Structure formats: C-alpha cells, structure tokens
Amino acid sequence: MPKRYDRPMTFEEMAEVKDEDIDFSDIPELGDDFWRNAALVLPEGTQQVTLRVKKSVLDAFKATGKGYQTRMNAVLESYAKSQLK
Secondary structure, three states: OOOOOOOOOOHHHHHHOOHHHOOOOOOOOOOHHHHHHOOOOOOOOOOOOOOOOOHHHHHHHHOOOOOHHHHHHHHHHHHHHHHHO
16 A cells, blocks of 8 residues: 655655556546647756855755755746746
8 A cells, every 4th residue: 555645745755656556547548639739848948157145045955955956946937937927
C-alpha cells in the first residue's frame, strides 16, 4: 500500500515512489484529437546576470539544497507574471 501524505511530498520522497504505486484511475486517456492538435512548446532559455540579494535570502534558498538557483528563478518568474496580469 502506498504511503499517504498530509503535506506536499519532498523531491526525495517523490523519487522513492514506484510507478505501480501511482493511481492513474482519475486521469482520462488522451485521444487522437489531443495529439493531432498538440504543439511543441520549447522552454524559455535563461540569461546569466549578476544580481545582489540579501545574504539572508540567499542563505534561505541555499538551505533548500541543490537547485536553489532554479527555485529562486521560479519565485521571480511567478512574481513577474503576477505583475503582468
């Protein structure tokens, strides 16, 4: 029986989940129409910049482990998108 969580799983916990433990029963099959109309969308590239941030901010993101720069970028992207609405 798969383990249940009352909180979002960590990346480490997700990595331990086996395919056969995932319940796909509530996900509809994607038919031919979906794939006929599907379009390839390439991810936007990144640009290297020099950015000054408070040490406390950098330390907090670094404390989350590998990939902290990607997470910092995701937070900034989310903020930027919210300003465009």
